[in-house]
Amino acid sequence: MSRLSAPLDRTAFPSGASETAALIRSFDWSKTSLGPIAGWPRSLKAATSLMLQSRVPMVMLWGVDGVMIYNDAYSSFAGKRHPKLLGSNVREGWPEAADFNDNVMKVGLAGGSLAYTDQELTLYRNGRPEQVWMNLDYSPVLDESGRPVGVIAIVIETTERVLADRRAAAEQERQRQSLQQMPGFVAVLSGPEHVYEYVNDAYVKISQRTNFVGRKFRDVFADLSDQAYQKLLDQVYASGDAVVMKGMELRLHGSADVQYIDFLFEPIRDDAGKVSGIFIGGYEVTDAYRATAALRESEARLRFLDALSRETATSLDADAILATTTRMVGEYLGVSICAYADMDEDQDGFTIRGDWSAPGSQSIVGRYSLAAFGKRAVADLGAGRPLIIEDSLAELALEEAATFRSIGIAATICMPLIREGRLTALMAIHNREPRAWSQNELALLREVTERSWAHIERLSAEAELRTNEENFRTLARAMPNHAWTSPPDGMLDWFNEQVYAYSGLERDGLVGQGWARMVHPDDIPFASARWAQALSSGESYEMEFRLRRADGEYRWHIARAVPIKSDGGEVLRWIGTNTDIHDQKQAVEALASLNADLERQVLERTRERGVTWKVSPDLLSVMTPEGMFETVNPAWTTALGWTTDHMTRTPYINFVHPDDVQASHNAFDRVKRGDPVLRFENRYRHKSGEWRWLSWVAVPVDGKIYCSARDVTPIKEAETELAAAQDALRQAQKMEAIGHLTGGIAHDFNNLLAAIIASVSLIERRLTDGKPGAERYISAARDAAQRAAALTQRLLAFSRRQTLDPASTDLNTLVSGMEDLIRRTVGPGVEVEVAGADGLWAIRVDRSQLENALLNLCINARDAMAPDGGSIRIETANRSLDQRAAKVRDLPPGHYVSLSVTDTGTGMSPETQTRAFDPFFTTKPIGQGTGLGLSMIYGFVRQSGGQVRITSEVGKGTTMRLYLPRHHGAVEGADEAVDEPVVDSGDGETILVIDDEAALRMLIGDVLAETGYRVTTAPDGPTGLEILRSDMRIDLLITDVGLPGGMNGRQVADAARIARPDMKVLFITGYAENAAIGDGHLEPGMEVLTKPFEITELGVKVREMLER
Incomplete structure (x- = not known):
């Protein structure tokens, strides 16, 4: 969670509290050939752990560069070169011994071992040259495949002993006396029979014998004949070459213990240089030998345990x-x-x-x-x-x-x-x-x-933890607080949706240490340090800090996290929450400021307090935590009529309106917990029985609750009257708009019906009189009927129930085709600019509806710029909305095409923008608008799967932006020539017609019968369904959508398809009843025909459906 230092993590490698262990953990190994410590091979980690546990100075030279890793004992030997030696190449660490160490690395990496006794080197350990002597043992370190990858050395400095030996060599006698006191064993033999001349006490002790001088080695150690010591003595005497042996087994007769010794057989020469005897010197190294053996066993054990762990992992x-x-x-x-x-x-x-x-x-x-x-x-x-x-x-x-x-x-x-x-x-x-x-x-x-x-x-425990985590995450998704989890290392790995919504960040921006991007910079050090402390101690975490919201505001939160532990106490996971306490913080700060101000004023106004208490119109009181008034000022009696004595003897809750009791309890409990209550309102009973509204401020101080209340009953009554007046005004405005609308519709329909009735009357008269010329009256009646159909379509658009005729459309082409019409409509005082995006995606919409919408928006823009004129910019663009952007626009994520109309007019206030799409809402004077235009546009766009958004500022103009879903199909021709349809005759197919309008049912039946079909009719859904469930042959069902009898047309069709799964259905409707035909989407084999329609159009549609 933080890069700040933290208490020792017992799970980090290498473990332990030694100085070098800590240095190894903190060292940046990525700058060496070893690479980051997390990637070290097991062989390196095992050897490092063993070395750190040893009290003997040990150093490991890893890789061809001989990267140095050592223990505490070696750091003392290194002098002032520690700790810079750690992680350095051995050649750079000890440049004065570069050649010596080159040989060590060469032999060790070839799999060989080296041992040096009293090796003399000149070292610069403390900034000056020092002659030092050391016993050095070098052994190869093998990786998991058995290949040598490093060298480990045991370094025993013998400088003092060597110097002592040299001083002792000055005099023979002193040397012999010194030998007697030496911890090592010493003996002097003479002649080829190896007769003892001298032994020291150590030699006596290790040999477990007492009689030496004057006796032959062979006689003293007759039981060692099989151990080759006699042969070595003979060899040294004959060759004149010394023999050094390390870790030689010494098994004496009669002793159950085996000892191990390091020794030297050195020839003694006379003045002529001839070998005259042998000097024996050495040490018992049983403990060291067994320690080395134990080390090897331990390494083997660790390798086995590692293999076992891998096998069962x-x-x-x-x-x-x-x-x-x-x-x-x-x-x-x-x-x-x-x-x-x-x-x-x-x-x-x-x-x-x-x-x-x-x-x-x-x-x-x-x-x-x-x-x-x-x-x-x-x-x-x-x-x-x-x-x-x-x-x-x-x-x-x-x-x-x-x-x-x-x-x-x-x-x-x-x-x-x-x-x-x-x-x-x-x-x-x-x-x-x-x-x-x-x-x-x-x-x-x-x-x-x-x-x-x-x-x-x-x-x-992990299985149980997974179950618990899944339960937790299910709960966390439902809770309003932020929730998160973390593994034991503190790197957060899961957040609930509330965190993403609050921060505006994706998962990759939050996991690990990314969460710190939300934290206020001033709070990061404290939050991180406390988190590190919790991780190391395994204790619960609690911290208050500020978190940045997606809009940039920092809000105070309290973060709490608890560890989930195994039965053995090991932390398996952390679960945490963040709770918004910003408002509480502000209240506390306000209260603190108020308290400070009050303390200052107390000193200034002590004398005035009594007067203020008595004359204040506010209802002042002091309450106990048990809910009793301890004291009240006179304003209580004035406001509620109760005496002071009655108030102080009665629990406060007895005065509260029954509907306000629970809320009052909650507010009182908050104050008792130490949280101030500001502007809380409830109703108190007046002595007369009426209820008075009080607005409260209450703060806890020193175990008591100080309250100030104000009678806001007149304000509440005024608010109620104002709200009623506003509702009445809105209802009146709505009814006025409806009146304008219905009046206009009635006027238009009366005109159309007058034309239709007059035409039909003239046709009847001419037919009765046998006069020719009825054709032009038929044409006039048809024209009036078509205009009435267009009017109903506009009404359906307003109601958002019109039947759309969507087609794949190039929006740039549609806008370009309307540019001249728009310019003529808005007039010369308005400049029109069109900006079509290159590579614009196709959309699938009803072109005529979209053209009407664009023209309506341009007219609205023109009116917003009257009378001075201005400019209109029409712009198209491709839009890709991710989850957050789509959510803001109330759309599914995906690809959209936008159509924007921007003007330089008066703009809209926020209140106007909120109501712009409401039916009948308009800002134009009476008679200049019905408030239906934007509502119809909104209904068409939403029905097309899109959205409309307004961006506007008063005095700076308005942008109306339509979002329409991208269509991946090819663009259909908008102006293709259409041949006059030819109606083919029927072939005796049976058609069931269901419509509650008898005249229309009769006309449809006659038209289909004349065309060659057999027709059966029904006046409602149940009757039609009874026919459909019979054995009668029915090739096509034609049904109105809105039917009486408890079943609409879609319900009849669905019920019919249970018995007749392949039944073809043609819906005829005056509007697209979404609930009836599946929200505007038809199943295969279903089509819709909108009333009114031409006889030819009906015949073509029927023939097409039957031939599919």
Whole structure:
């Protein structure tokens, strides 16, 4: 969560609190050939961990460059060159020993080892040259494939000893005395028979003998003849060459212990240079040898544990993990059986659930009693100690040994697993023959037992955690607060939708440390430091800081996070929330400011307080946390009629209106919790029984609640009267607009109906009189009917129920085609500019409706610029809306084409913009507008799947922008020539016509019958459905959408298709009834024909549907 320093993370590599461990963790290894520490190979990490645990000065030279890593003891040897040596190449770190170290790297990376005793070098450890002597042991470090990848050195400085030896060499006698006191063993032999002349005490001690001088080596150590020491002495005496041996085994007769020594056989020469004797010097290195051996065993153990971890890492089943573990442990240790068991609740019974057995050994799976294996087994395992038996017959009573022997066990290590003070499980290794168990085997079994069960417990905890996390995320999606989660490293990895909505950031901008982009810069150090502290300690996190909202405002939040831990206390995950406390903070700050101001005024107005209390018109009071008035000023009696004595003896809630009791309780509780309450309103009962509105301010101070209330009843009454007046005014305005609309519609329809009626009357008269010339009256009647149809379409557009005829359209072409019409319409006083976007996407719309909408917008723009004129800019553009941009526009995300009309007129106020699309709303004078234009445009665009948005500022003009969905099909020709349709005759097909209008039902039936179809009719949905469910042949259903009888046309069609799935349906309707035909979308085999229609149009549509 933060790059700031934090307390020690016990899970970081390398672990430990030593100085060099901390330096290694903080060092930037990416600048070396080793690369970042997270990518180090296991071999490097294992060797580093082992080295850091050693108290012996050790340094590791990694890679061909010999990058230096060392422990605390070596840092002391390095002097002032520490810590700059860490991470440097050995050649650069010790330039004065470059040639020496080149040889070391060459031999070590070739797989060889080097050992130097009292190696002399000149080093500049502290800024000046120093002659130093060292015992140096170099060994190769192997990677997982066995290839040498580095060199590890044990550095023992011997400078002081060497200098002491040199000083002692000045005098023979002093040298001999010094030899006697030396910790190392020394002896002097003479002649080819190697007769002892001198031995020091150390030699006596290590040899476990006392009689040396004058005796031959062969006689003193007759039991060492097989160990080649005699042959080495003979070799040195004969060749004159010294022999140095390291880690030589010394096994003395009669001693059970094996010792290890480093020694030197050095020839002694006489004055003539002839070998006359041999000097023996050396050290017992048993402890060091065993430490090295233990180190090798530990490394091997770590490699095995690493292999075991890799083998079981992907397994999610406990038995599978333990089966793999027992097999690998048994094979690695070469035992007869490796098994695991679960203990019963009674701590005696146990079940061996699985085991591995070597060839020749039998499986021991089954149930057993611990007591049957003897008192020692019960005592050791019950106390949490491993049961270690090397020879059951020799160590146990016969009956106890018999239990082991019965299942083929002579030697065993049984490792207990203790959880919450109880023996929970066992893991054991067994051998058929007696066996001396090593400490390494014991340590390995202990480590494997803990790791295996920890792995199983972790898997169980992780599974439970995943379930809990899913439940948490479901809850978090529903909660209003910010919610987030983090793994143990503190890098946030999940947020609920409220965080994205608040911040305006995507997931990639928040995960990890990205969340800090939301935090106020002044708050980051404190928030990060507290988060780092929580991560290291595992304690809950709580911090207040400011978070930036998407609009740039910083708001105060309180962040809280709690760790989810395993049964072993390991942090598995963090779950956190952020709660907005900005308003509370502001209230507290306001209260603090008020308190400060009050404190200042207290000093200034102490004398005036009593007067203010008495004469203030505000209702002042002091209340107890129990809800009793402690004191009230006289204004209470004036406002409510109650006496002071009555007020102070009555709980405040007894005065509150029943509908306001809960809200009053909530407000009072907030004050008791320490939060001020500002402008809270409720109703109090007057002594006369009426209710008075009070507006409250209440603040807690020193355990009491100080209140100020004001009688706002007159204001409330005035607000109520004003709201009623405004509603009445809006209703009157709406009715006035409806009146204008209906009056205009009635006028237009009366004109059209007069033309139709007059034409029909003249046709009737001419037909009756037998006069010719009826054709022009027929034409006049048709023309009037078509104009009436156009009028109804405009009304349907207003009602947003028109049937659209969408076609793939090039918007640039449509605008270009209307440019001349628009210029003529707006007049010469308005400049028109058209800007069509290149590569504009196609759209699918009703072209005529879009043309009407564009013309209407231009006319509105012209009127907004009257009488001075101005300019109109018509612009098209491609728009890609992501989730946030689409949400702001109330659209689905996707691709859209925009059509914008911008004017330089008077602009709109925010209130006008809010109501611009309301039916009947207009800012024009009476008689100059009905308030339907924008409403009709809005209805058409929304029905086309788009949206309309207004951008306007008073005095600076307006932009009306239409968003229409992109269409991926080819653009259809807008002005293709259409041949006059030819109606083909029917072929005897049967058509069912359902319409509640008898005249129209008759006309449709006659037209279809004359064309050659068989026609059946029905006046309503139920009657038609009864026919459809009969055995009658019906090839096509023609139905009105709006029908009586409880079923509309779509419902009839859907019910018909249950019995006749392929039924073709033609809807005829005066408007597109969305609920009836599926929100304007028809299923295959369904089409719609809008009333009124030509007879020819009906015949063509019927023929087309029947031939499909």
